[in-house]
Amino acid sequence: MGFHNSKLQNSKHGATRSTVSRRSFLKVSAATGGGLMLSFNLAPLANALANIPGESAIGAFIRIGADGIVTIAAKNPEIGQGIKTSLPMIIAEELDVDWKDVRVETAPMDAQKFGVQSAGGSTSIPRNWDNMRRVGAAGRQMLVTAAAKTWRVPESELTTASGVVMHAASGRALKYGELAAKAAMLPAPDLKLVTLKDPKTFKIVGKPTKDVDGPAVVHGKPLYGIDVTVPGMLYATYEKCPVFGGTVVRANLDEVKAMPGVRHAFVVPGTIKNGEVGLNAGLSGGVAIVADTWWQANVARRKLRVEWNEGPMATQSSKGFAARAAELAKQKPEMSIRSDGDVDAAFKGAAKVLEASYSYPFLAHATMEPQNCTAHFSGGKMEIWVPTQNGANGRGMIARTMGIPEKDITVHMTRAGGGFGRRGSPDPMIEAAWISKEAGAPVKLVWTREDDMRHDCYRPGGYHNFKAGIDAAGKLIALTDHFVSFGADGKFAASSNMGGNVFPAEFIPNLAFGASLMPLGTPTGPLRAPGSNGLAFVFQSFLDEIAHASGRDPLEFHLDLLSEKRVPAPAAATGAPQGPTFNPARMRTTLALVAEKAGWGKRTVPKGTGLGLAYYYSHQGYVAHVAEVTATSSGQMKVNKIWVAADVGGHIVNPSGAENQVQGAVLDGLGQILGQEITVARGGTVEGNFDTFPLLRMHQAPPVEVHFQRSENSPTGLGEPALPPTLPAIANAYFAATGQRVRDVPFNKPRDRDVRV
Amino acid sequence: MAYTLNINGASHTVDVDEATPLLWVLRDTLDLKGAKYGCGAGLCGACTVHIDGTAVRSCVTPVSGVGTRAVTTIEGIAENPLGKKLQDAWLAIDVAQCGYCQPGQIMSATALLAKTPKPTDADIDAQMSGNICRCATYNRIRTAIKLAAGDAVKKEG
Numbered sequence: 050m051g052f053h054n055s056k057l058q059n060s061k062h063g064a065t066r067s068t069v070s071r072r073s074f075l076k077v078s079a080a081t082g083g084g085l086m087l088s089f090n091l092a093p094l095a096n097a098l099a100n101i102p103g104e105s106a107i108g109a110f111i112r113i114g115a116d117g118i119v120t121i122a123a124k125n126p127e128i129g130q131g132i133k134t135s136l137p138m139i140i141a142e143e144l145d146v147d148w149k150d151v152r153v154e155t156a157p158m159d160a161q162k163f164g165v166q167s168a169g170g171s172t173s174i175p176r177n178w179d180n181m182r183r184v185g186a187a188g189r190q191m192l193v194t195a196a197a198k199t200w201r202v203p204e205s206e207l208t209t210a211s212g213v214v215m216h217a218a219s220g221r222a223l224k225y226g227e228l229a230a231k232a233a234m235l236p237a238p239d240l241k242l243v244t245l246k247d248p249k250t251f252k253i254v255g256k257p258t259k260d261v262d263g264p265a266v267v268h269g270k271p272l273y274g275i276d277v278t279v280p281g282m283l284y285a286t287y288e289k290c291p292v293f294g295g296t297v298v299r300a301n302l303d304e305v306k307a308m309p310g311v312r313h314a315f316v317v318p319g320t321i322k323n324g325e326v327g328l329n330a331g332l333s334g335g336v337a338i339v340a341d342t343w344w345q346a347n348v349a350r351r352k353l354r355v356e357w358n359e360g361p362m363a364t365q366s367s368k369g370f371a372a373r374a375a376e377l378a379k380q381k382p383e384m385s386i387r388s389d390g391d392v393d394a395a396f397k398g399a400a401k402v403l404e405a406s407y408s409y410p411f412l413a414h415a416t417m418e419p420q421n422c423t424a425h426f427s428g429g430k431m432e433i434w435v436p437t438q439n440g441a442n443g444r445g446m447i448a449r450t451m452g453i454p455e456k457d458i459t460v461h462m463t464r465a466g467g468g469f470g471r472r473g474s475p476d477p478m479i480e481a482a483w484i485s486k487e488a489g490a491p492v493k494l495v496w497t498r499e500d501d502m503r504h505d506c507y508r509p510g511g512y513h514n515f516k517a518g519i520d521a522a523g524k525l526i527a528l529t530d531h532f533v534s535f536g537a538d539g540k541f542a543a544s545s546n547m548g549g550n551v552f553p554a555e556f557i558p559n560l561a562f563g564a565s566l567m568p569l570g571t572p573t574g575p576l577r578a579p580g581s582n583g584l585a586f587v588f589q590s591f592l593d594e595i596a597h598a599s600g601r602d603p604l605e606f607h608l609d610l611l612s613e614k615r616v617p618a619p620a621a622a623t624g625a626p627q628g629p630t631f632n633p634a635r636m637r638t639t640l641a642l643v644a645e646k647a648g649w650g651k652r653t654v655p656k657g658t659g660l661g662l663a664y665y666y667s668h669q670g671y672v673a674h675v676a677e678v679t680a681t682s683s684g685q686m687k688v689n690k691i692w693v694a695a696d697v698g699g700h701i702v703n704p705s706g707a708e709n710q711v712q713g714a715v716l717d718g719l720g721q722i723l724g725q726e727i728t729v730a731r732g733g734t735v736e737g738n739f740d741t742f743p744l745l746r747m748h749q750a751p752p753v754e755v756h757f758q759r760s761e762n763s764p765t766g767l768g769e770p771a772l773p774p775t776l777p778a779i780a781n782a783y784f785a786a787t788g789q790r791v792r793d794v795p796f797n798k799p800r801d802r803d804v805r806v
Numbered sequence: 807m808a809y810t811l812n813i814n815g816a817s818h819t820v821d822v823d824e825a826t827p828l829l830w831v832l833r834d835t836l837d838l839k840g841a842k843y844g845c846g847a848g849l850c851g852a853c854t855v856h857i858d859g860t861a862v863r864s865c866v867t868p869v870s871g872v873g874t875r876a877v878t879t880i881e882g883i884a885e886n887p888l889g890k891k892l893q894d895a896w897l898a899i900d901v902a903q904c905g906y907c908q909p910g911q912i913m914s915a916t917a918l919l920a921k922t923p924k925p926t927d928a929d930i931d932a933q934m935s936g937n938i939c940r941c942a943t944y945n946r947i948r949t950a951i952k953l954a955a956g957d958a959v960k961k962e963g
């Protein structure tokens with residue numbers, strides 16, 4: 050087979066072309082030979098190797114069949130962000146073929162050929178836009194050269210369109226399918242020197258294009274990690290200590306082994322060193338149960354009794370964090386993040402001073418497909434099938450933990466049922482690998498929903514204590530934030546930091562950000578728009594308070610604020626989501642666009658209904674929202690509609706996917722503000738399933754109207770930046786509707802929930 | 807225990823414990839991977855199949871309770887004209903993001919249209935709220951259902 054393992058997840062016609070047996074879906078390692086170097090280190094193409102009979106490889110990314118069918122490798126993992134469609138679209142555009150003739154296959158994990166193959170940080174489009182164009186253009190170039198040699202005419206006289214090379218002077222034409230074998234034998238052009246299309250002539254990029262896996266999805270074809278089947282495979286369930294890093298003292302393994310279908314039950318010692326926290330810290334200790342079916346493994350698990358050594362973190366709780374954060378808020382920040390001007394003097398001279406405290410909770414990722422991984426250890430080699438955002442990370446951990454050289458670890462990336470940052474962590478991979486080796490069989494490890502909810506790298510909670518000074522003219526002249534967060538020894542826990550450039554830093558003359566840290570034994574990590582997802586809520590909400598306190602319309606207030614002369618960042622300010630590249634003019638345009646679309650200031654809403662706006666710059670994207678919210682008679686918030694404007698550059702590679710991403714991110718944010726909270730008790734996670742960690746449902750989902758502001762900038766990613774403004778836009782609208790501020794989210798706090806299972 | 811099940815019009819005999827949920831019989835014994843595991847507790851709808859045309863959560867349906875009734879899964883729903891229409895509408899609207907929930911969504915939507923050929927927004931809310939989409943493709947799911955129901959749908963974008 051070609052670059053890849055799976056005809057099943059093959060193409061836009063996946064449903065009808067799925068003729069290859071499941072076995073070949075799995076037989077990957079034997080099949081990955083062949084592709085050519087056409088990689089991001091811009092190495093020249095080697096001579097082509099056609100590794101599919103009748104098809105010719107034009108570099109690592111492209112195969113062309115004699116029938117003209119073009120197969121393009123999708124290099125990055127598909128987690129629902131549409132990258133399996135959008136990156137190949139860019140190649141197809143420059144290759145100059147028709148999209149209907151394109152099939153897409155997920156590339157094997159091979160950094161030599163494909164460069165970085167991860168999904169995260171909305172980086173895939175900005176990192177690959179130029180590269181993918183060049184890969185496609187290089188392929189086109191080779192086909193043109195092949196035609197020029199065939200006809201003995203100069204390349205400059207040749208043109209291409211829809212997979213055909215033409216020589217206008219003689220009226221001759223050859224299809225790519227006819228040229229591919231010859232082109233595949235040519236040396237590759239220098240990627241730096243290939244000619245790119247004039248974007249005005251784009252035919253594929255910028256056209257709404259359907260997900261290439263769509264047919265396979267709606268017919269329920271096996272696509273995901275959880276669907277993988279390997280001959281002779283057993284099923285595993287894995288119980289870990291409720292407190293991160295805890296280890297097994299003893300377990301009733303004999304009783305478990307006596308249960309129907311159970312083949313193995315054993316203790317996994319774990320490799321996490323005392324005091325280390327985070328899913329990259331090592332293999333978590335626990336008890337593995339391996340059975341003939343996954344159901345039997347879990348029935349047996351109900352009998353499992355484990356005595357844990359929970360370690361020192363077992364004393365931590367959400368209640369404790371809140372109490373400690375309140376204490377710390379009364380003190381001076383332990384450390385300074387940024388300081389401009391003289392805030393004390395400015396507060397003294399202010400006409401009005403405003404203070405408010407905000408908080409947001411821990412959140413789980415709750416991907417719809419729970420964490421899982423299939424591993425097969427045999428003959429010293431490890432083969433892995435996994436829905437991942439970062440297979441290389443997991444492979445590295447398997448190599449380090451188990452002493453298997455990386456070259457002997459093959460990783461197949463399957464489609465993932467959601468990612469949101471969760472699947473960058475290596476934990477399911479190392480667990481499955483370890484269990485397969487010990488069980489001496491291929492093993493599919495599937496986490497229960499409860500495992501998934503309770504063993505996450507959570508979005509960390511945070512507490513912000515603000516003070517603002519407004520002058521007599523209603524202008525914001527001073528702002529301080531004492532951020533109480535998590536970490537130790539002056540170092541923030543993962544994804545719990547705040548940089549010195551968080552807006553409105555740089556736009557206010559007197560400003561001080563400081564932080565105090567609380568120790569944390571719960572792993573944290575990136576969740577969609579990490580950092581920004583909490584910071585946008587607190588800053589954009591407090592700015593709305595300031596706008597109202599100064600008697601100004603929020604839109605006008607913000608447009609003025611975004612026009613202020615910028616204060617240069619002090620040297621100490623680093624690592625901010627905002628970043629030095631922030632361009633306030635783009636944000637003003639975006640904000641003005643959404644205000645216009647939502648009829649801001651132009652229409653009246655009924656009593657009990659309000660409009661709120663918010664905006665945020667993250668992951669290089671400029672996004673602004675207006676939310677319309679009604680307070681119901683029972684005091685609930687009902688979101689009627691959300692308008693969104695986004696500037697992510699001059700090209701939206703796939704407008705259909707882009708709109709879907711924005712709508713999803715916005716509704717994700719709505720789910721967060723309504724009722725999502727992860728509670729820590731006795732060092733572990735309380736919530737286990739969707740009854741206590743409520744995801745948004747159909748009846749709560751309002752229409753989300755999306756507008757793209759095209760600007761003369763390189764395209765940037767969209768998986769994340771549409772989320773951050775959602776919570777503050779809704780909270781600000783709720784204030785407009787009711788006069789009540791939402792300063793602690795979620796809006797519907799869970800009942801007193803402090804009992805851990 | 808041996809059970810003979812009628813799935814997508816074909817008869818299958820399986821030998822599993824009586825308490826085994828239909829979901830795991832479908833997925834791991836019969837290798838029909840379309841019904842998905844999301845919560846195992848009847849909370850998310852990812853595992854939705856039809857039993858005699860009624861949408862049920864297969865993760866909480868013991869195999870022993872199925873009997874001879876007709877089980878339809880996403881793999882067989884194209885045989886149902888409404889199911890086929892919905893699958894086509896899903897593709898036309900390009901509904902899926904990760905796609906993991908979508909087999910369950912389509913199964914629930916098919917049951918909805920079978921009972922309520924022209925569903926209102928409130929009907930859609932009521933029938934579809936048991937199916938979680940973590941990627942929150944709800945706007946498009948609603949549009950696709952209306953398209954399949956024959957309503958003129960405003961062009962997206």
Ligand code: FES
Binds near residue numbers: 846854
């Ligand atoms: S898996 Fe059955 S309802 Fe969630």
Ligand code: FES
Binds near residue numbers: 466907908938943
């Ligand atoms: S499309 Fe991802 S859960 Fe619905």
